[in-house]
Amino acid sequence: MISLPPFNRARVLVAGDVMLDRYWTGSTSRISPEAPVPIVKVGADRALPGGAANVALNLAALGVGTQLLGVIGSDEAGVLLRQRLVEADIAASLVESASHPTITKLRVMSRNQQVIRLDFEESLADEAAFDRAVFAADFDRQLRDVDAVILSDYGKGTLSDVATLIALCRAANKPVTIDPKGSDYARYAGATLLTPNLAELEAVVGVCADDETLVVKATQLMLGLQLQALLVTRSEKGMSLLRPGQPALHLPTVAREVFDVTGAGDTVIATLTAALAAGADIEDAVRLSNLAAGVTVGKLGAATVSPAELRAQLSPDRGSEQLAMSEDTLLAWAQQQRARGQRIVMTNGCFDLLHVGHLRYLEGARALGDVLIIAVNSDASVRKLKGPTRPLNTAADRMRILAGLKCVDAVVEFVEDTPARLISRVLPDVLVKGGDYTVEQVAGHEAVAAAGGRTVILDFHNGYSTTSTIARAQQN
Structure with a gap:
């Protein structure tokens, strides 16, 4: 080997x-x-x-x-x-x-x-x-x-x-x-x-x-x-x-x-x-x-x-673990990528139950630059957004699954209601969010724009959502 x-x-x-x-x-x-x-x-x-x-x-x-x-x-x-x-x-x-x-x-x-x-x-x-x-x-x-x-x-x-x-x-x-x-x-x-x-x-x-x-x-x-x-x-x-x-x-x-x-x-x-x-x-x-x-x-x-x-x-399993980073490790890693001329893309979300819509969205985000960072809501943050029955998967499990995707280069957890503070520290070249947002609604877009970056809204793929997946499972 x-x-x-x-x-x-x-x-x-x-x-x-x-x-x-x-x-x-x-x-x-x-x-x-x-x-x-x-x-x-x-x-x-x-x-x-x-x-x-x-x-x-x-x-x-x-x-x-x-x-x-x-x-x-x-x-x-x-x-x-x-x-x-x-x-x-x-x-x-x-x-x-x-x-x-x-x-x-x-x-x-x-x-x-x-x-x-x-x-x-x-x-x-x-x-x-x-x-x-x-x-x-x-x-x-x-x-x-x-x-x-x-x-x-x-x-x-x-x-x-x-x-x-x-x-x-x-x-x-x-x-x-x-x-x-x-x-x-x-x-x-x-x-x-x-x-x-x-x-x-x-x-x-x-x-x-x-x-x-x-x-x-x-x-x-x-x-x-x-x-x-x-x-x-x-x-x-x-x-x-x-x-x-x-x-x-x-x-x-x-x-x-x-x-x-x-x-x-x-x-x-x-x-x-x-x-x-x-x-x-x-x-x-x-x-x-x-x-x-x-x-x-x-x-x-x-x-x-x-x-x-x-x-x-x-070693895919070992690599997946290493792509899930602490905030300080992520910042040091992002600095290294920037010094090497890499264009940093960042997005965020709960990613509770991963489906094809998520995958297409993340592949589209990665294509906008050289490396893709995903900021993942903590369990407490998801409960505030989605209610007491969510998340179905812990933050550690969600991060591990995301880190195993070919299009993902780094994953980090944030504990606040929004990732605005984290985004203002990373300052990606491209900030990406799904199609049900406007640029002005995206957390962290002001800091990214002030640093010379841009915010991109990608279309969601119709027919895919975690909520509908859970509903179908309950009906069955």
Whole structure:
């Protein structure tokens, strides 16, 4: 049985194409009179580490000691990226280029849909972009303090001299994993492991119509490049691990629902390498990365995975207990999520008898952000609201059941009549309530709005209610 390795004892260096992911989010209510395009009234501006910096963010989320080496411009985007990395406790060594901007992807969003993406970048493969000798020397210096290395290649030019970095890793006897780009894989010869997705692999070896063809072609590539392993991620088909002289390991996907595959490759290589650095064997490391991928695709946007989420995948009962938190633990957890760029969604209720309407409502709430917190009425609070015969289930049991749902990330109890005080302490990015409320009636909406968040009313699903379920049971 797989166990979670001691991630907090591992140190990993990430080098590659760092970026800043920006999100401008707002409402859309009309079409521009100047052109047939929607007008987005921007109300929120989020800036998150992207590219190799998102790989580093995934490592930090696991508790790994993380170092990052990359190139940024002398601009506002570079300043923002540095700030976000400091907040995530990532030791970043970022070379500033005087001639090239920080690679930035700006997404304009409305109603959870991307309206347009604007890219700001110039190829760092240009010899004048930065001093590669200085970069390699810094890389070599940092190698001494880490257990493993990730080279995150997004094809932007930072790793145009990747062969030199691989040679340095081999000389220092440090495992080096690479997320490759392009069709020239010869430049990655001698690496420990590559993690191409199926489309990237087929661009190099040709179409792989079935498992047998994939194994043959991927094995030939692996042996030709003198790799120790090759991991092919295959979207809904899971992933396949190839090793010299051993049978292929095909792992099915573990995702229950897929909201967004953005950044899933970053999560895979980060989890895999973190596990190797922490002492896991390669097969267990791949299995953990597959579990992590299943978690992250259930979130919107490039997301990270915590040890608690992985632990919940390995041991659902134990994980459910850990997701039910005290208020102080929740506040510390929420602060960690916010530092990692996660968008926090919060809702509340009695949730006495869970039914399909509840599940659809909670899945809809989770889709509005990255993590979902549920505040649950105490038993005394339920009695005040529902009468002396309720609740049917204790607060502890209700919290345990909610924590077992895939779409729930944290559960906390509140003892007051409303969760307004708790909400004012958590200050979620999105506060959610069911469709029989108006925004003005939602407890805590003023504090959330004052902090720059928003309140969303979701429609209830007709035909489902705890009261009607109890009535039907009594009639029967």
